[in-house]
Amino acid sequence: MSAVSALIVVDMQNDFCLPKGALAVENAMETLPLINKLLDSDAFNYKVATKDWHPQNHISFASNHPEPHNKPLESFIDMKNIVANKPHETMRQRLWPVHCVQGTRGAELLSELHMDKVDLIVEKGTDERVEMYSAFSDSFGNLTAGEGGVTHDLAGRLHERGITDVYCVGVAGDYCVNYTVLDAAKAGFKTFVIEQGQRCVDPGTWPDVKNGLQKGGAQVLSEDDEQVQRLFTS
Template sequence: MLKIEETDALLVVDVQNDFCTGGALPVPFGERVVSPINSMLKFFDHIVFTRDWHPEDHCSFSFEPEFRDGSWPVHCIEDTPGAEFHPDLRVPVDALIINKATDSGREAYSGFDRTGLAEMLRRRGVERVFVAGLTLDYCVRTTVLDALQEGFSTILVEDGVRAVLPENTTSILEELRAAGAETVRSNGIQ
């Protein structure tokens, strides 16, 4: 069991309606990350939720999307129901909310990409981050890699993530472990 310390933070990446069943860009079983994430909230003093918060004319939108990097259906338009957090996800009132991919001319997958998140975490004394959310192969992956690059000890919550392409899950987990991330299941923390 990993004991959560005052210097730990939980980063919840993009658990938004458009990435769940019925959304514009549904991740297979994306809503299944909600329960493991909710079960961990009570352990953390520092909780961050990121969200795609695209303008209507975002550069990644395509009317003939390839469903891969740089070619997606219209999704998570700022201030729309699709951009809202999943209705069952508990978002504490004191949680930090980070909007990302807000520049119409530039894609941004990572919660650290031009958001000031690293500095915000450092000001709060955070040294280790636990990462969960959607999607493992894009936004979660880049958030984990950037957290490591920023010098945070980084732990991926395995049962708290899902991939756009589930068949890539094993290779992405291997890549993240090789980069220095650890993994844990949500029931492995206290």
């Protein structure tokens, strides 16, 4: 059976990409030519863009926690699985600067993205009680499509369209790309990440992230690999 492929472009938003973005990822803008080239490719049957879409009172924002344990990028909290009514389940959560707040310019996707090629926009992280790096589910694996966590059941949408293969690019490689890729693999898709199409919050972590992705069933490709080059000639 021939592959039916989807492209997921993760969180290419102003707050993550502009030099003065609230949570700017180093060199994120360097990925834009490759990402737009992928968006322009006819090799993909379905193209998705995701974005963080947080309320102002989101649990991951350092400013929503008391001093002195509220330093952006440095402090951590124990986040409870309130969404599933399992407060005994906790997870260590890194605290971030305020970013991608609903309705702000920082939350907008980059104007340079070829958005006319995108079939679906998935807004995620809209439930203030829990973090959501993956476009498929929150950090505890809860899917709350239509109920506050994410606007679409992405796995369901892809399965409905007969998608077999998923390619991911975007930011950040060590967070939202990482968990989106892992969840895509868990959902049964043959999953790939193109490493030149991502950048990390903590760049030095990429080798470990890459190893974790491969252990999680995903394949990490280079843009020079024959498989990727075929995407541009389809």
